[in-house]
Amino acid sequence: MHVVIAGGTGLIGRALAAACLARGDTVSVLTRRPDAPVKGALRRAAKVLWTPNDPNALARHLRTAEVVVNLIGENLAAGRWTAARKRALYASRVESGRALTAAIRLAQPRPKVLLQASAVGYYGDRGDALVGEDTPPGDDFLARLCVDWEASTAPVEALGVRRVVLRTGVVLTREGGALPRLLLPVRLGVGGPLGSGRQWMPWIHMEDEVGAMLFLMAHDEATGPFNLTAPQPVTNAQLVRALAQRLHRPAFLPVPAFALRLLLGEMSTVLLASQRVLPNRLLSLGYAFRYPTLDAALDALFAPPPAATTRMTP
Numbered sequence: 001m002h003v004v005i006a007g008g009t010g011l012i013g014r015a016l017a018a019a020c021l022a023r024g025d026t027v028s029v030l031t032r033r034p035d036a037p038v039k040g041a042l043r044r045a046a047k048v049l050w051t052p053n054d055p056n057a058l059a060r061h062l063r064t065a066e067v068v069v070n071l072i073g074e075n076l077a078a079g080r081w082t083a084a085r086k087r088a089l090y091a092s093r094v095e096s097g098r099a100l101t102a103a104i105r106l107a108q109p110r111p112k113v114l115l116q117a118s119a120v121g122y123y124g125d126r127g128d129a130l131v132g133e134d135t136p137p138g139d140d141f142l143a144r145l146c147v148d149w150e151a152s153t154a155p156v157e158a159l160g161v162r163r164v165v166l167r168t169g170v171v172l173t174r175e176g177g178a179l180p181r182l183l184l185p186v187r188l189g190v191g192g193p194l195g196s197g198r199q200w201m202p203w204i205h206m207e208d209e210v211g212a213m214l215f216l217m218a219h220d221e222a223t224g225p226f227n228l229t230a231p232q233p234v235t236n237a238q239l240v241r242a243l244a245q246r247l248h249r250p251a252f253l254p255v256p257a258f259a260l261r262l263l264l265g266e267m268s269t270v271l272l273a274s275q276r277v278l279p280n281r282l283l284s285l286g287y288a289f290r291y292p293t294l295d296a297a298l299d300a301l302f303a304p305p306p307a308a309t310t311r312m313t314p
C-alpha cells in the first residue's frame, strides 16, 4: 500500500512513517524541504516537495496513494500567539487542507482514505464534563481553528474519499512534543501543577496514536471524527505528580494561572483549558489501547533502553 503523509517529517509523521514502512508499505512524505537530511526510518521514505500552489503537481503524487494523511501545521506551542503567529497557525492548517483537497479532486484515481489531523482543542474549555465526539466545539481561538481545519478537507467526502478526523490529545513520547517540556521543570525541581491543576489533560501514548491511525486506515466503517486519547484521562496535577514520582523529584510549586496568562498570553489556553475527553468511537469500533492508563504509558516511556547486545569475541 502507498501511504502519503503531508507533514510527515514531524513528530507524529515520523512515527507513523516508521510503522508503515515496517509493515511493508511504500511511504512518501510531502515536505517543504525534501532535501533536508532525515534520520531513522524516514530515510526509506520518498521525500516530495509540498507545492500548495500547484495542485496538479501534488495530484500526480497522489495518483498511486491508497491513503493520504494530513498532519501539516505550524507548532501551536512554539511562541506567543501574536496576530502574525495566529495567521501562520491558521494558514498552515486551513490553507494546506484546502490545497490538499484541490489536489485530491484532480487526482485520478483518487486515494481511498484521508486521515485529517485535528486536536482536542476543538472542544474548548469543558470543566469536568465528559467529552465525546458528539460534543459541540468551543469558541476560543484554538476551537475555531480546529473547526475550520477539519472543514478544510471535508469536500473530499463528496468525491467518494473516506475521511477520518483525528482529534488528538497530548501525544506522549520521549522523542519530543509535550513530554520533554513537562519534564524539564520537574527535573530542575521547580515543577508543579499548572494553574489549579484540576484541568483535565487528555493524553495518548505515541504507540497508540500510531496504532489508532493504522486501525482507522484499515476499518472501512470508520468515518468522521475520532478522539485519539487514552480511555483514562488525568488532570494536570495527576500528570505532573506522576512525572515527578518517575524522576524522584518534588513537584509542589504550582504555576499560578495568572502568571501563565501573563507569560504566554492566549497560548495559555492550551495548558489551562480542561477537556475530559473519552475515545468513545475508537472503543466502540474495537480498538484495544496498548496503554490505557497513565501508569502503563509511563512504565513504557521510562523503561531503561534495552541493553546493547555484547559481541562475544573468540
Ligand SMILES: NC(=O)c1ccc[n+]([C@@H]2O[C@H](COP(=O)([O-])OP(=O)(O)OC[C@H]3O[C@@H](n4cnc5c(N)ncnc54)[C@H](OP(=O)(O)O)[C@@H]3O)[C@@H](O)[C@H]2O)c1
Binding pocket: 006, 007, 008, 009, 010, 011, 012, 013, 030, 031, 032, 033, 050, 071, 072, 073, 074, 075, 076, 091, 092, 096, 117, 118, 119, 120, 168, 169, 170, 171, 172, 177, 178
Ligand atoms: N504532537 C501532539 O501532541 C499533537 C496533539 C494534537 C494535535 N497535533 C497535530 O497533529 C499534527 C502533527 O503533529 P506533530 O506533533 O507531528 O507536529 P510537528 O512535529 O510540528 O510537524 C508538523 C509538520 O508540518 C509541516 N509544516 C509546518 N508548518 C508548515 C507550513 N506552514 N506549511 C507546510 N507544512 C508545514 C512540517 O513539515 P516540513 O517542515 O517538512 O515541511 C512539520 O514537520 C499537527 O498539525 C498538530 O497540531 C499534535
